[in-house]
Amino acid sequence: MARTIIPFGPQHPVLPEPLHVKLVVEDEIVQEAIPALGYVHRGLEKLAEIRDYHQMIQVVERVCGICSNIHSMCYCQGIEEIMGIEVPRRAEYLRTIWSELHRMHSHLLWLGLFADAFGFEALFMQFWRIRERIMDINEATTGSRVITSVNVVGGVRQDLTPEMCSWILSEVDTAVKEIKEIQNTILSDYTVCARTKGVGVLTKEQAYDFGAAGPTLRGSGVASDMRLLKYAAFDKIDFEPIVEPDGDCYARSTVRFRETLQSADLVKQAIAGLPQGDIAAPCKGNPEGEIITRVEQPRGECLYYIKGSGKKFLDRVRIRTPTFANIPPLLAMLPNCELADVPVIILSIDPCISCTER
Amino acid sequence: MLNMTPTVLKNLLSKSSTRMYPIEKREPFERYRGELFNNIDECIFCKKCQMKCPSQCITVTKDKDSGTGTWICDPFACIYCSICVDHCPTGSLYMKPVHRAPSAERDMMEQTGKIKPPKKKAKAKK
Ligand code: SF4
Numbered sequence A: 001m002a003r004t005i006i007p008f009g010p011q012h013p014v015l016p017e018p019l020h021v022k023l024v025v026e027d028e029i030v031q032e033a034i035p036a037l038g039y040v041h042r043g044l045e046k047l048a049e050i051r052d053y054h055q056m057i058q059v060v061e062r063v064c065g066i067c068s069n070i071h072s073m074c075y076c077q078g079i080e081e082i083m084g085i086e087v088p089r090r091a092e093y094l095r096t097i098w099s100e101l102h103r104m105h106s107h108l109l110w111l112g113l114f115a116d117a118f119g120f121e122a123l124f125m126q127f128w129r130i131r132e133r134i135m136d137i138n139e140a141t142t143g144s145r146v147i148t149s150v151n152v153v154g155g156v157r158q159d160l161t162p163e164m165c166s167w168i169l170s171e172v173d174t175a176v177k178e179i180k181e182i183q184n185t186i187l188s189d190y191t192v193c194a195r196t197k198g199v200g201v202l203t204k205e206q207a208y209d210f211g212a213a214g215p216t217l218r219g220s221g222v223a224s225d226m227r228l229l230k231y232a233a234f235d236k237i238d239f240e241p242i243v244e245p246d247g248d249c250y251a252r253s254t255v256r257f258r259e260t261l262q263s264a265d266l267v268k269q270a271i272a273g274l275p276q277g278d279i280a281a282p283c284k285g286n287p288e289g290e291i292i293t294r295v296e297q298p299r300g301e302c303l304y305y306i307k308g309s310g311k312k313f314l315d316r317v318r319i320r321t322p323t324f325a326n327i328p329p330l331l332a333m334l335p336n337c338e339l340a341d342v343p344v345i346i347l348s349i350d351p352c353i354s355c356t357e358r
Numbered sequence B: 001m002l003n004m005t006p007t008v009l010k011n012l013l014s015k016s017s018t019r020m021y022p023i024e025k026r027e028p029f030e031r032y033r034g035e036l037f038n039n040i041d042e043c044i045f046c047k048k049c050q051m052k053c054p055s056q057c058i059t060v061t062k063d064k065d066s067g068t069g070t071w072i073c074d075p076f077a078c079i080y081c082s083i084c085v086d087h088c089p090t091g092s093l094y095m096k097p098v099h100r101a102p103s104a105e106r107d108m109m110e111q112t113g114k115i116k117p118p119k120k121k122a123k124a125k126k
């Protein structure tokens, strides 16, 4: 049969963001996938020229609409390391708590969207309802649901009161209970397994060669997680990366599902170990030097390259986001799959296009 | 589908998790950054907020002749980060935990106040 090219996106019901993939299809089987990016490029890196290094925190927070807190945390870590600022322990723990809460709500959002991609609307609603608890925690503790604006160079701007801590613990516990109630549906339901098992397989070698990141990489059996670098408070917290060996969509969704529960546990550990003390160290002068910092985002490794030359404005901020790294692996997953499986496979890397294009 | 049945039954019997929004409103959280206000009588027009604002949406001007100062904020460019509130030396800026009502026109928040003489001079005059 003749080959046909079917465009997927930039507007597509399963994707909230504009990703365009040209699918070369033969007999409903995808032969090749050609991506096209650049629909939402905003030039945030260039803004470093007209926003000083404090104002850039608010800019980098807007790189991603889901994991904003982790972006600013990574950026602040970089600046702090260049300027030799010692961040108070309490601030590091608070950063950890907020970053893990962000991971939880990001994964819950994804689990819902994933359920939506294979047509399970009720499950989607269920996950998003649980997510609302985490959003409420964010709103009550930081002042905003997603763009928290809590990180500053040297620490954080908001503190947690003991009442807030116990409220967070009880909310997280309830969320965990609710997540476990639907565990069987997402992990062992017949229809869900039929749509995800053996679909979009990425072998361990492929994942490594194409430079996959985050749950896409761990779903293929590689135990790589930037939290092992022990940034923030991860040096004092029990943490073991979650790995699934199969490399299919099911493995990737299992990794994310288990990570949601793990993040809840990390939040609890961080609250239990929360030390007393200051929440921010003073920051004087301007950054001079260059640095690379990495953190683990919900979607994988995020890398910041920052270069300053003793001026208020930074010379360069380069951001490498996890979805960008996950697009080559995605192109390796798509060939030989059925056209109907394409939305599920594309969603299985948890694409965040605003991150990718910055 | 059987796995989902208990959850579905539970949802049927429990109350709705959404609210009839405009009629029924939730109490805002205390820390929620809703809307920015300036208590102009306390403002000394020092321009700190203008310098620190990441979205550069505040303009502070002083008119020496008439002895007045103007504080202008573009609420549609403001990202409600409350950085300006943190840096305001007099505490004249503050945030309310209710979000702005939708508006059909792009209007600026413009406030004019008297420039206060610096404290030292005021004391000297006495
Ligand atoms: S920082 Fe405060 S006192 Fe200074 S100009 Fe702004 S609002 Fe007025």
Ligand code: SF4
Residues within 6 Å of the ligand: B036, B052, B053, B054, B055, B056, B057, B058, B073, B077, B078, B079, B080, B081, B082, B083, B084, B085
């Ligand atoms: S809240 Fe943020 S964006 Fe709005 S005026 Fe203040 S500093 Fe500027």
